Amino acid sequence: MYNEMELEKLRFGTELLKRGFASMQKGGVIMDVVNAEQALIAEEAGAVAVMALERVPADIRKAGGVARMADPARVIEIMDAVSIPVMAKVRIGHFTEAQILETIGVDMIDESEVLTPADEQFHIDKKQFRIPFVCGARDLGEALRRIDEGAAMIRTKGEAGTGNVVEAVRHMRAIMGAIRSLQGMSDQELFDRAREIEAPAGLVIECARLGRLPVVNFSAGGIATPADAAMMMQLGADGVFVGSGIFLSSNPERMAAAIVEAVHNYDNPKVLADVSQNLGEPMKGIDIHTLKESEVLQFRGR
Amino acid sequence: MGVRIGVLALQGDVSEHVFAFRRALELLGLENRSEVKAFRDNGSICQLDAIAIPGGESTTICRLIDRRGMRESLVSFDGALFLTCAGLVIAAREVEDAGELVKPLGIMDIGVKRNAFGRQRESFEADLEINGLAEPFHAIFIRAPVIIASGKDVRPIAHVPEGIVGVEQGIHLAFAFHPELSGDLRLHLRFLKGLMGIEWPSAFTDK
Numbered sequence: 001m002y003n004e005m006e007l008e009k010l011r012f013g014t015e016l017l018k019r020g021f022a023s024m025q026k027g028g029v030i031m032d033v034v035n036a037e038q039a040l041i042a043e044e045a046g047a048v049a050v051m052a053l054e055r056v057p058a059d060i061r062k063a064g065g066v067a068r069m070a071d072p073a074r075v076i077e078i079m080d081a082v083s084i085p086v087m088a089k090v091r092i093g094h095f096t097e098a099q100i101l102e103t104i105g106v107d108m109i110d111e112s113e114v115l116t117p118a119d120e121q122f123h124i125d126k127k128q129f130r131i132p133f134v135c136g137a138r139d140l141g142e143a144l145r146r147i148d149e150g151a152a153m154i155r156t157k158g159e160a161g162t163g164n165v166v167e168a169v170r171h172m173r174a175i176m177g178a179i180r181s182l183q184g185m186s187d188q189e190l191f192d193r194a195r196e197i198e199a200p201a202g203l204v205i206e207c208a209r210l211g212r213l214p215v216v217n218f219s220a221g222g223i224a225t226p227a228d229a230a231m232m233m234q235l236g237a238d239g240v241f242v243g244s245g246i247f248l249s250s251n252p253e254r255m256a257a258a259i260v261e262a263v264h265n266y267d268n269p270k271v272l273a274d275v276s277q278n279l280g281e282p283m284k285g286i287d288i289h290t291l292k293e294s295e296v297l298q299f300r301g302r
Numbered sequence: 303m304g305v306r307i308g309v310l311a312l313q314g315d316v317s318e319h320v321f322a323f324r325r326a327l328e329l330l331g332l333e334n335r336s337e338v339k340a341f342r343d344n345g346s347i348c349q350l351d352a353i354a355i356p357g358g359e360s361t362t363i364c365r366l367i368d369r370r371g372m373r374e375s376l377v378s379f380d381g382a383l384f385l386t387c388a389g390l391v392i393a394a395r396e397v398e399d400a401g402e403l404v405k406p407l408g409i410m411d412i413g414v415k416r417n418a419f420g421r422q423r424e425s426f427e428a429d430l431e432i433n434g435l436a437e438p439f440h441a442i443f444i445r446a447p448v449i450i451a452s453g454k455d456v457r458p459i460a461h462v463p464e465g466i467v468g469v470e471q472g473i474h475l476a477f478a479f480h481p482e483l484s485g486d487l488r489l490h491l492r493f494l495k496g497l498m499g500i501e502w503p504s505a506f507t508d509k
Binding site: 009010011012013014016017020021023024025026027028043044046047048049079083084085102105106107108130131132260261264 | 311312313314315316317318342357358359361362365366369387388399400403416417420421422423424425426427428429442444445480483484
């Protein structure tokens, strides 16, 4: 028994391992961090994972120019600091940035519209990688195209770096509503719907049967308060990503812990009332309608 | 005769555990007399026959156990425990290099090392020999821990070269891997058999 398990019998990077990793994140908060110190604050607050970045999305907006994968040294510093999983972002379609992050041992890659896209036609062929990917989506068709490419986890795109939850709400309602509308359809109608939303028919049928996406579905893009996070959970999210909302607030430790509490008590307004008190200033937000079309990140990739 | 099973629902793959136990009870024809539910406060613990602590992030789940004041009632729970991955870490006596982040419950007399195989890149599937199962079990290891020390009441039932990955302690079962993800219910059936003190035909536990 002891040494009978030969190395060649082990299997790595399977679909089950990738989706299984995502399942372990359920009910959790994944926080954007830019250095080891912030990563430790996130871990201490109860984050299930951290997203290692050069800048949080709101600062990427301010900086302008081309936003790229973070310096690997920065990501390694964060990986060395915490015991929870570390994720990092690559540009849409930039498979070489993904190869680099896989080599340094990142636990999950976010192929993200927050960075400047590297390919306007193709997303990364995620099945070629041993580590799992999370991708953003605005509606069911987009979610299923990403899953078809190998994404093990979906998140709403929302509108990152705005501190405004309205787009995350729009995208979560669109995905959940579209799945509800599949229930009770005949096969013929499901095939028709698949063509209409430009998604693989097999995945559309699977969603109809499961009554949900076949992978974990988080919310992201504009979540700035415990109430925002709890609302996304009530709308059906399996967990939340919080980007700029924590470390651009006036008291990151308290905000981080309060958002973790809110996600676990999302359906208990009494607890939400408690954890929402005296958190200091949340990040300053942006009204979506004041953004120029070139500043809207969610239209990157489709 | 039926059983009431609660899955600790603070964080992690809770619905997978609920689903696996419901299916196992169906196989035994006990689904109508039994109940499997997710729980996240002390209210219903004393009415449960068994608790499953799922996979997830042990740091997060541990923190929430204390925030919700559930440590006492989990430690004094006198039913059976079914522990996987993070659940095994949380129930252990000792966790290596955990510092203040994971304060384990000390129910299982084992010492555990977290992320013993490395990062997600090193997560793996393997066919594992398990004491008491006639055929190998397809085991899913995700950033898995390993058991590096065990007390005299603990019986190791599964090994890999890095250490012990499955143990029995009385009616408790604990695994470093995820039986709830593989679709193979033999370990759930074995747990229910121990819990209810009943000999099932071996057809249930052997493939």
